[in-house]
Amino acid sequence: MSEPVAPASSMSPTEPPSFYDAVGGHETFEAIVRRFYEGVKDDDVLSPMYPEDDMDGAVWRLTAFLEQYWGGPTTYSEQRGHPRLRMRHQPFHVNPEARDRWMLHMRAAVVEAQLSPMHSATLMDYLERAAHSMINTFEPTPGG
Numbered sequence: 001m002s003e004p005v006a007p008a009s010s011m012s013p014t015e016p017p018s019f020y021d022a023v024g025g026h027e028t029f030e031a032i033v034r035r036f037y038e039g040v041k042d043d044d045v046l047s048p049m050y051p052e053d054d055m056d057g058a059v060w061r062l063t064a065f066l067e068q069y070w071g072g073p074t075t076y077s078e079q080r081g082h083p084r085l086r087m088r089h090q091p092f093h094v095n096p097e098a099r100d101r102w103m104l105h106m107r108a109a110v111v112e113a114q115l116s117p118m119h120s121a122t123l124m125d126y127l128e129r130a131a132h133s134m135i136n137t138f139e140p141t142p143g144g
């Protein structure tokens with residue numbers, strides 16, 4: 001009798017699948033982040049902060065970070081080192097308005113991904129808390 005063969009991912013017959021695997025792996029995370037950046041592109045508060053000439057890089061960084069956080073490949077840290085997200089956001093004006101816009105586009109992206117209600121709620125809960133913790137100023141949006 002042959003042994004059951006684990007699929008070529010982090011799934012194994014003895015461990016529960018990671019959140020990353022359970023929601024569909026790379027394809028799902030990349031779709032969410034690409035949809036998120038579609039919203040950012042047309043947002044007058046957020047778009048000035050993002051590198052216009054390196055949106056593919058920005059997509060890669062956020063996708064890889066989220067994949068790693070949820071139990072996928074650790075490519076983010078291999079290429080970018082420790083995430084230190086609060087520190088990496090210091091150059092940007094992240095006030096409550098920016099957080100709300102960020103969440104608006106992220107929520108739309110997660111809804112479109114049609115995860116199960118439990119996975120969707122788990123992901124949104126994390127994103128809400130993470131976005132709140134990224135606030136680094138209460139000064140109004142520059143030029144706004």
Ligand code: HEM
Pocket residue numbers: 046049050051057058059061062065066080085088089092093094098099102127130131132134135
């Ligand atoms: C609260 C509102 C937020 C704003 C306005 C914001 C803005 C930005 C901007 C302008 C960048 C630079 C884009 C790039 O070149 O990669 C960035 C990078 C990044 N953000 Fe945010 N962000 C927010 C929240 C978050 C949250 C909640 C997370 C994680 C759950 C996150 C994760 C990241 C990551 C992983 C990067 C790339 C870091 C790197 O490796 O350089 N951001 N963010």
